Amino acid sequence: MISVPAAEFSLRTTLASGQSFRWTEQHGWWYGFIGPSALKIRQEGDQLLCHAADASLDANRIARYFALDLNLPEIISSINVDMQIHHAIAQYRGLRVLRQDGWETLASFICASFNNIKRIEGMIDRLCQAYGQPVALTPPPFDVADGGPARSAAPNGRAKGGGVNGFRGFSFPAPDTLAAAPERRLRSLGLGYRAPYLKATARLVADGTLRVEHLQRVGYDATKKALLGCDGVGDKVADCVALFGFEKYEAFPVDVWMERAMRYYFRHRKTTRKLIHDYARRHFGPYAGYAQQYLYHYMRNARPRAAA
DNA sequence: CGCCAGGTGCTGA
DNA sequence: TCAGCACATGGC
Numbered sequence: 001m002i003s004v005p006a007a008e009f010s011l012r013t014t015l016a017s018g019q020s021f022r023w024t025e026q027h028g029w030w031y032g033f034i035g036p037s038a039l040k041i042r043q044e045g046d047q048l049l050c051h052a053a054d055a056s057l058d059a060n061r062i063a064r065y066f067a068l069d070l071n072l073p074e075i076i077s078s079i080n081v082d083m084q085i086h087h088a089i090a091q092y093r094g095l096r097v098l099r100q101d102g103w104e105t106l107a108s109f110i111c112a113s114f115n116n117i118k119r120i121e122g123m124i125d126r127l128c129q130a131y132g133q134p135v136a137l138t139p140p141p142f143d144v145a146d147g148g149p150a151r152s153a154a155p156n157g158r159a160k161g162g163g164v165n166g167f168r169g170f171s172f173p174a175p176d177t178l179a180a181a182p183e184r185r186l187r188s189l190g191l192g193y194r195a196p197y198l199k200a201t202a203r204l205v206a207d208g209t210l211r212v213e214h215l216q217r218v219g220y221d222a223t224k225k226a227l228l229g230c231d232g233v234g235d236k237v238a239d240c241v242a243l244f245g246f247e248k249y250e251a252f253p254v255d256v257w258m259e260r261a262m263r264y265y266f267r268h269r270k271t272t273r274k275l276i277h278d279y280a281r282r283h284f285g286p287y288a289g290y291a292q293q294y295l296y297h298y299m300r301n302a303r304p305r306a307a308a
Numbered sequence: 309c310g311c312c313a314g315g316t317g318c319t320g321a
Numbered sequence: 322t323c324a325g326c327a328c329a330t331g332g333c
Contacts, residue, residue: 018314116313119331192329234316255314296314
């Protein structure tokens with residue numbers, strides 16, 4: 001069991017805020033992956049308690065994934081510049097922007113376009129089952145110990161859909177695997193017209209045309225430009241990938257929820273997504289991406305009916 | 309059933 | 322550069 005200090009942090013809010021698609025909550029534990037490593041984790045006060053199925057997952061990597069090294073109060077005070085964002089922050093304090101795997105984020109948000117979160121999660125789950133690698137979940141503490149309710153053993157070995165408490169341990173598919181997948185098969189997993197986009201982008205990554213590691217080390221403009229060269233990646237998806245996968249905190253993805261949130265600033269002026277994007281980056285500054293994530297979660301949850 | 313979803317690519321002005 | 326349109330699919 002690994003214990004990680006986590007002040008100014010809400011695990012539940014962070015994992016339920018729509019920036020990641022592979023975490024599931026069962027009986028008080030969150031099951032998911034950090035990079036290639038499966039784990040279950042829960043929060044008690046200012047501590048994260050974690051069981052890893054993989055010895056390479058240590059406290060440092062966990063803290064890094066959840067961005068616990070960043071000074072959240074400082075970030076928040078920098079974006080807390082108007083009443084709407086103020087309400088969002090007040091309600092969801094502790095929300096942090098994850099540092100997810102770049103390739104997984106890119107592939108996931110190609111699937112996310114013009115789609116809803118429930119279906120995105122299903123699509124990615126099926127993608128992992130079909131093309132990922134099974135990950136052992138059986139090191140002692142993972143599925144049994146303290147407080148984790150051990151589920152009755154699967155009836156006959158690897159029952160379909162088996163796993164721990166409904167969590168299926170399959171790694172995210174590698175770029176070359178998806179590049180080699182038949183488009184028909186990807187469509188049969190429910191990807192729809194995104195299937196050829198995903199395949200083409202996987203090819204770019206697999207053959208080295210898009211060097212994902214490199215994007216970690218260059219700035220926002222260069223990252224976004226490179227991402228826009230991928231099939232199925234436009235302004236919004238590129239901003240999501242830059243923000244969630246490559247630590248570009250000035251990125252400000254604009255989707256339908258952000259259009260709704262930004263009516264607050266534009267009143268009845270006519271706007272476009274590009275106008276909203278440029279305005280928001282100036283308005284919120286270098287951590288505009290954090291503001292976006294607070295507003296996104298706020299609009300989707302705190303207001304059953306946003307005024308038109 | 310009809311509307312909506314973390315939009316993108318293509319086309320024609 | 323920008324508006325208008327097709328695109329797959331399932332949740333609600």
